[in-house]
Amino acid sequence: MNRWLPRTYLTLVYLLLYIPIAVLVVFSFNDSRTGYEWGGLSLRWYEALFNNRAMVRAMWNSLWLALSAATVSTLIGALTALALHRYRFRGKNVLNGMLFVVMMSPEIVLAISLLAVFLLVGLQLGYVSLLLAHVTFCLPFVVITVMARLSGFDERLPEAARDLGANDFTMTRTVLIPVIMPALLAGWLLGFTLSLDDVVVSTFVSGPSYEILPLRIYSMVRVGLKPEVNALGTLLLAFSLVMLILSQWILLRSKR
Amino acid sequence: MRNLMQQPFRTAVLVLVWGWLLFLVLTPNLLVVGASLMTRDPATFISLPLTLDAYRQLLNPLYLDVFLNSLYMAAMTTLICLLVGYPFAWALSKVGKRHQVLLIFLLVVPFWTNSLVRTYALKLILATNGLLNNGLMALGWIDEPVQLLYTEFAVIIGLVYLLLPFMILPLYSVFEDLREDLLRASHDLGAGRLATFVHVIVPLTLPGVLAGVMLVLLPAMGLFFVPDILGGSRNLLVGNVIKNQFLDARNWPFGAAASIMLTLAMALLMFAHKLSKRRIGEDGV
Amino acid sequence: MKQTLLTLRNLTKQFDGKKVLDALDLDIFDGEFLTLLGPSGCGKTTLLRMMAGFEHPDEGSITLGGQDLTYTEPEYRPLNTVFQNYALFPHMSVFDNVAYGLKMEKRPKDEIRQRVEEALAMVQLEDFMRRKPHQLSGGQQQRVAIARAVVKRPKVLLLDEPLSALDYKLRRTMQVELKRLQRELGITFIFVTHDQEEALSMSDRVVVLKDGLIQQLGTPREVYERPANLFTARFVGETNFFPGTVDNTNDDDTITVDVFGLKRTFRKPDFSVSPGQPLHVLLRPEDIRVLAPSDEDGVAGKVVERNYKGSTLDSVIHLDDGTEVLASEFFDEDDPTFDYRLGEPVRVSWVDGWEWLLPAEPEDVPEEDAIDA
Numbered sequence: 001m002n003r004w005l006p007r008t009y010l011t012l013v014y015l016l017l018y019i020p021i022a023v024l025v026v027f028s029f030n031d032s033r034t035g036y037e038w039g040g041l042s043l044r045w046y047e048a049l050f051n052n053r054a055m056v057r058a059m060w061n062s063l064w065l066a067l068s069a070a071t072v073s074t075l076i077g078a079l080t081a082l083a084l085h086r087y088r089f090r091g092k093n094v095l096n097g098m099l100f101v102v103m104m105s106p107e108i109v110l111a112i113s114l115l116a117v118f119l120l121v122g123l124q125l126g127y128v129s130l131l132l133a134h135v136t137f138c139l140p141f142v143v144i145t146v147m148a149r150l151s152g153f154d155e156r157l158p159e160a161a162r163d164l165g166a167n168d169f170t171m172t173r174t175v176l177i178p179v180i181m182p183a184l185l186a187g188w189l190l191g192f193t194l195s196l197d198d199v200v201v202s203t204f205v206s207g208p209s210y211e212i213l214p215l216r217i218y219s220m221v222r223v224g225l226k227p228e229v230n231a232l233g234t235l236l237l238a239f240s241l242v243m244l245i246l247s248q249w250i251l252l253r254s255k256r
Numbered sequence: 257m258r259n260l261m262q263q264p265f266r267t268a269v270l271v272l273v274w275g276w277l278l279f280l281v282l283t284p285n286l287l288v289v290g291a292s293l294m295t296r297d298p299a300t301f302i303s304l305p306l307t308l309d310a311y312r313q314l315l316n317p318l319y320l321d322v323f324l325n326s327l328y329m330a331a332m333t334t335l336i337c338l339l340v341g342y343p344f345a346w347a348l349s350k351v352g353k354r355h356q357v358l359l360i361f362l363l364v365v366p367f368w369t370n371s372l373v374r375t376y377a378l379k380l381i382l383a384t385n386g387l388l389n390n391g392l393m394a395l396g397w398i399d400e401p402v403q404l405l406y407t408e409f410a411v412i413i414g415l416v417y418l419l420l421p422f423m424i425l426p427l428y429s430v431f432e433d434l435r436e437d438l439l440r441a442s443h444d445l446g447a448g449r450l451a452t453f454v455h456v457i458v459p460l461t462l463p464g465v466l467a468g469v470m471l472v473l474l475p476a477m478g479l480f481f482v483p484d485i486l487g488g489s490r491n492l493l494v495g496n497v498i499k500n501q502f503l504d505a506r507n508w509p510f511g512a513a514a515s516i517m518l519t520l521a522m523a524l525l526m527f528a529h530k531l532s533k534r535r536i537g538e539d540g541v
Numbered sequence: 542m543k544q545t546l547l548t549l550r551n552l553t554k555q556f557d558g559k560k561v562l563d564a565l566d567l568d569i570f571d572g573e574f575l576t577l578l579g580p581s582g583c584g585k586t587t588l589l590r591m592m593a594g595f596e597h598p599d600e601g602s603i604t605l606g607g608q609d610l611t612y613t614e615p616e617y618r619p620l621n622t623v624f625q626n627y628a629l630f631p632h633m634s635v636f637d638n639v640a641y642g643l644k645m646e647k648r649p650k651d652e653i654r655q656r657v658e659e660a661l662a663m664v665q666l667e668d669f670m671r672r673k674p675h676q677l678s679g680g681q682q683q684r685v686a687i688a689r690a691v692v693k694r695p696k697v698l699l700l701d702e703p704l705s706a707l708d709y710k711l712r713r714t715m716q717v718e719l720k721r722l723q724r725e726l727g728i729t730f731i732f733v734t735h736d737q738e739e740a741l742s743m744s745d746r747v748v749v750l751k752d753g754l755i756q757q758l759g760t761p762r763e764v765y766e767r768p769a770n771l772f773t774a775r776f777v778g779e780t781n782f783f784p785g786t787v788d789n790t791n792d793d794d795t796i797t798v799d800v801f802g803l804k805r806t807f808r809k810p811d812f813s814v815s816p817g818q819p820l821h822v823l824l825r826p827e828d829i830r831v832l833a834p835s836d837e838d839g840v841a842g843k844v845v846e847r848n849y850k851g852s853t854l855d856s857v858i859h860l861d862d863g864t865e866v867l868a869s870e871f872f873d874e875d876d877p878t879f880d881y882r883l884g885e886p887v888r889v890s891w892v893d894g895w896e897w898l899l900p901a902e903p904e905d906v907p908e909e910d911a912i913d914a
Contacts, residue, residue, distance in 0.1 A: 006347035010359070013344050013420075017366060020377035020417070023387060027380060080273045087266055091274075098277050104470065104522060106478035108495045109515045112502055113284030116291060116512075119301070136280045156628035159595055162615040163622045164693065165645035174641075178632045197370050199481050200495075204502065214372055221376045222484050225383065233373035240368040248361060 021237065028230035045231035052228070055216060062196055062213035065127065069134035070191035076135065077142025077191075078184055084143070085150040103140035107200035110137060115204045125207030133205045134198065138191035145190065149183035182250050189247040193240060285519075292512035301508045310509035314517065319497065323517075326493045329408060330476035333415040337423035337472050338465065340416075345427035345464075349434070360428075367421050375414050375485050382410050382486070406488040414482040422471035430464030460536060466529040474522055494518060546571040546729055547592070547697060551601035554587055554753075561587045562598070563753040569697075569731065570746075574723050576732045578740040579750035580776065585733045588750070589699050592731065593622045605696065616645070620697040621690035626706060627682045629674040635661070635685050636670040642693040660692035661685075663722070680711045687722065697729045704739065716743055737777045741765060749773045765825075771902055774823055781829065781866050783822040785898075787814045798822065798898075801840045801860065810898040823897040826869035831856060831881065832888040839890030842866065844881045856881070858889055 028046070032039025049055060080099075084092065102110065114133045123129050157179065161171040177184075199214045206215060213232075220226045292310050297303035313319065348359060366374060381387045382404040389401040404410055434457065442452040480495035494514055501511030547569040554562040561584045569575055577585040590596045592603060594615035602611045610618055621642070629638050639660055643653045661667045664684035674682055683703060690698055700719075704712045720743055723730045734740055740747050741761040749756040749764060749772075757769040768774035774782075788797040794809045800822055807822075814820070832839050846857035850869075858866045866889050881887055 006343075006350060009343060010347050010351070013340060014359075014362060017363075017417075017420070020374060020381055021366070021369070023380050024373065024377040076272060076276060079269045083266070083269045083273060087270070089270060095273065095277065098281055102281055104474070104526060106474045106495070106518050106522065108478040108480065108498055109288075109518055109522075110284075112498060112511060112515055113288045114280065115502065116287040116508075117280065117284040120287060132280060136276070139276070154626065154628055156624045156626065157630060159593075159615070160622070160624055160628035160630070161641070162595075163593055164642035164689065165616045166641075167614075167616055170645065175630055179630075193368050197368075199372055200478065203480075203499065214370065217370070217372045217376075218481060218484075221372065221379070225379060229373070229376055230380075233370065233376065236370045236373055240370070241365065244361075244365060244368045 024230050025234045025237065027227070028234040030227070030230070033227065045227045046235075049228050049231050049235075054211070055228075055232075058211045058213045058216040061127075061210055065130055065134065065210075065212055066192045066195040069131055069138055069195040070188045072131065073135040073138035073142050073191045074184055074188040077139050077187060078146050078180070080139070081143045081146035081150055084147065085153075099140040099143055102137065103144075107137070107198075111201040111204040114201065118205060124209070125205055126209040129205045129207070130202060130210060130212065133201050134191075134195045137198070137201060138194050141190050141194065142187035145187040146180060146183045149180050153179060182253075185250050186247050189243055193243060196236075196240075288512045288515060291508050292516055294509050296507050296509050298506060301506065307509075310513035313510050314513055322492050322497055323494060323514075325491070326477055326495075326497075329412055329415070329491070329493065330473050332412050333419065333476040334423075334469055334473045336412070336416050337420050338468065341420060341423035341427055341468065342461075342465070345424050345431050348424070348428050349431035363421050363424060371418050371479075372481060372485075374418065375482055378410070378414055378417060379405065379485060382413070405486060406491075408487070408491045410486040411483050411491045411493075414486045415476045415479065418479065418482065419472045419475060422475075423468035426467035426471065427461065427464045430461045434460055462532045463529060463536065466525065466532050470522070470525040470529055473525065474518065477518060477521075543570045543573075545569070546606060547731075548604045549588075549592075549601070550604075552588070552591065552598045552603070553600040554584075554591070554596065554598050556587075561753050562591075564601070565753065565755060567748065567755065567758070569729060572727050572729055573745040574720070574730045574732065574743060576734060576740040576744040576747045577750060578734060578737060578747050578777070579756075580735060583750040584753040585735075585750050586701060587753075589622075589701055589731065589733050592697070593620060593699050594618050619695055620699055621693050621695040622699040622701060623683075623686045623690050623703045625701045625703065627674075627686040627703075629682055629685055629689070631674055633673075634670065635666065635672050635674070635677070638674065638685055639689045639692050642689065646693070656692055657688075660688040663691070663725075664688045664718075679707055680715065683707065683715060687719075691722070691726060691728075695728065697731060698723075698726075700730060700732045702733055702735070704734070705736075712739070719743065741777070749776065751776075767897055768823070768899070771821065771899060774897075774899065779826055779867055781824045781826065783824065783864070785820050785822045787816050787818045787820060789816055790814060801862070801864075803840065805893055805896075807893060807896055807898060810900075812900050819901040821899045821901060823899060824891050824895065826855065826867040827853075828891050828895040829866060829868035829870075830890045830892070831858065831868050831870060832890055834886040834888060836888050836890075839888035842887055842889050844883055844885050844887055847881070847883060858887060860889065 031042035161175045294302040478495035501507045545568045549567040552565040639657045785798040785800045842858040842860040848855040856868045
């Protein structure tokens with residue numbers, strides 16, 4: 001086969017994927033109000049963004065939510081992966097299946113079911129409901145990441161540690177956790193990003209007491225064009241990029 | 257049999273995990289099933305008696321139209337993703353290992369980027385006096401702006417843009433596993449390119465295709481914010497209907513019934529995926 | 542002079558209703574190289590894991606120098622293990638791997654450094670201290686695993702098929718190396734393997750295991766030359782089994798046995814024999830003599846396979862009654878009669894006195910011929 005045909009095709013698709021992002025970044029520095037013509041270089045939209053107190057609060061709320069959701073889901077997810085890996089127990093396949101279903105379910109199905117249960121138990125929609133929901137949809141991803149690491153884990157390592165005089169706790173601290181650490185970090189970063197990006201589930205389970213960034217963006221972009229969104233989008237993009245590079249770096253380093 | 261972790265620890269972990277899944281996965285889903293069988297109630301959302309009204313309402317021509325239209329848009333999205341993604345994944349699997357890492361990275365960057373922001377970025381391009389129209393006019397291909405935004409076309413483009421990586425990644429992974437010697441064996445046994453494609457490549461990559469379809473088709477029916485941002489009032493997804501029923505119209509039974517339809521579609525696709533894997537001797541999920 | 546160090550009594554273990562160890566008794570001497578030999582599933586690994594503390598017996602006890610260890614956790618046992626696939630900690634350097642056990646003992650830093658360096662010098666890896674395990678070859682990883690275990694100065698070193706992942710040549714080198722190490726350290730080595738050649742060449746004593754029962758316990762020579770039963774004979778080395786019938790018991794502590802119609806005189810075995818009793822005549826391939834067809838001695842047969850093995854020439858010969866005979870002769874270029882071609886008629890014989898006799902076991906004998914034990 002011609003070598004150039006596939007390469008041209010790959011390049012073309014990548015261009016299509018990245019043109020909108022590039023346009024967004026360029027326009028975030030555009031002085032023009034209309035958002036269609038170039039009006040010169042300016043940082044005015046970034047300024048407007050940071051002067052918008054509701055926006056800044058939503059940003060902090062989102063960050064805090066993503067931090068806590070990622071941490072809780074990593075903790076529970078890692079324990080779940082360990083349990084699935086090490087223990088034989090009844091209903092193991094059911095547990096596995098449930099996690100798979102959560103991962104594959106359309107978000108909106110998960111969203112309404114969570115809304116239903118929160119209303120049933122009378123939980124005030126806000127930070128707690130968001131946290132519970134976000135941990136739930138992050139959980140399978142963490143479990144899978146940690147399981148993948150554990151499946152390559154030599155069963156004899158914990159035994160070797162015990163044999164050399166380590167008790168259960170010391171073995172966990174000095175062998176088990178260091179070995180699965182890259183997966184924990186990768187899982188945490190994945191959870192953080194998923195949480196920060198989520199619109200669908202959050203739309204249903206958030207309340208007026210705790211406004212988060214994606215919902216704020218959502219309400220802004222539904223009608224017309226808002227130049228501040230370009231600036232915000234560029235910041236979010238840069239942030240995701242840093243996170244992604246970080247996680248790839250951790251994974252690559254652990255393989256070496 | 258191995259008792260390396262103490263029993264109390266094991267019990268605590270299992271209770272935590274099961275508790276979480278029972279309370280936040282199983283119960284909620286059962287509630288939705290229950291809600292779909294109840295009667296609409298403006299005050300308490302749902303009330304007795306049990307009824308199949310919600311499911312009957314799904315067949316109401318007005319909604320049936322919306323669902324079929326949503327299914328059509330999702331199917332178009334999936335088809336475009338497959339047509340674009342299949343050769344893309346193939347070409348990607350042929351790239352040298354060193355570049356492949358970077359290319360995969362570039363493919364997942366959008367996945368890690370806020371999807372609302374990316375949908376909004378499309379708006380900049382598709383708007384009446386947006387970049388695309390301006391560009392085409394500058395080239396002299398069109399004389400006046402074409403209405404792109406707030407159309408079915410825009411919604412499908414938006415869905416494709418958001419979901420393409422989900423089609424490509426599973427396809428890439430099956431192409432990576434596709435062994436070169438199988439293709440050579442097929443050629444050696446007298447099959448031409450087309451015959452090899454039909455008899456060897458397609459069956460072996462089918463699980464990837466179905467995984468991709470599953471990852472694209474279902475969200476393409478649920479991502480309600482895409483039509484909200486890019487579509488007109490008539491380009492609704494099932495997701496929009498569910499959202500309206502739950503958050504605005506307060507008709508929970510109907511929204512729940514619609515969501516159960518989505519779940520059933522998911523179950524069907526998962527089943528097909530499993531079958532296709534079993535056919536080539538890779539069991540499990 | 543041989544002092545018992547480790548005493549195993551009545552060890553019994555079941556997994557899912559299947560008996561893996563069956564009331565096993567064993568005394569292990571201080572400073573010996575003992576090998577547990579047997580096919581997979583014979584219980585040898587379970588036995589080793591029990592000594593290490595990773596499994597506990599359903600019944601029975603393990604004592605070391607009078608101290609009961611049966612239910613002691615692994616970290617409190619003065620035994621250390623070299624694992625099958627080494628189980629080196631991938632996130633630690635070679636130094637840290639070897640130092641791990643000493644750190645657990647909370648030894649002072651200087652002592653740890655010195656002892657780790659000594660241990661690594663002993664396995665000739667002092668220049669690799671800063672490497673990570675995956676930067677080492679299989680043989681080097683093996684040495685690290687050994688150093689990591691012996692640095693703790695255990696009373697007993699347990700080795701779980703430690704050489705199985707190495708290629709043939711490296712395995713030979715490591716066998717010599719392990720033997721040297723054991724002599725230098727003077728500690729007890731308990732070595733698990735399914736490779737009979739390895740077991741014979743390294744051990745002071747070999748324990749042959751099958752279905753959780755000890756089939757034979759003895760020196761390599763005893764096990765090879767005087768197998769206790771058919772299983773051991775078959776498992777340890779290649780053997781020809783010729784069916785024989787006792788013809789007569791003689792006064793001079795010999796018996797006459799009918800083999801392939803030949804009357805041969807053998808030493809009287811240590812089991813009771815009476816005329817008419819069937820038994821097995823065991824002859825190792827190297828005890829077989831292949832003679833020219835014109836020779837008077839032996840049984841007629843035909844060469845069906847010839848394999849040149851360097852120092853020996855191995856043949857498969859079919860006797861006229863269909864019995865297959867393996868023969869292994871030392872190669873001698875000067876002997877013109879030595880080289881038989883395929884299909885050529887030959888005669889098969891042996892030197893009386895090199896044979897080993899075993900009673901026919903019930904499952905080997907047709908009902909009507911079975912004798913009372």
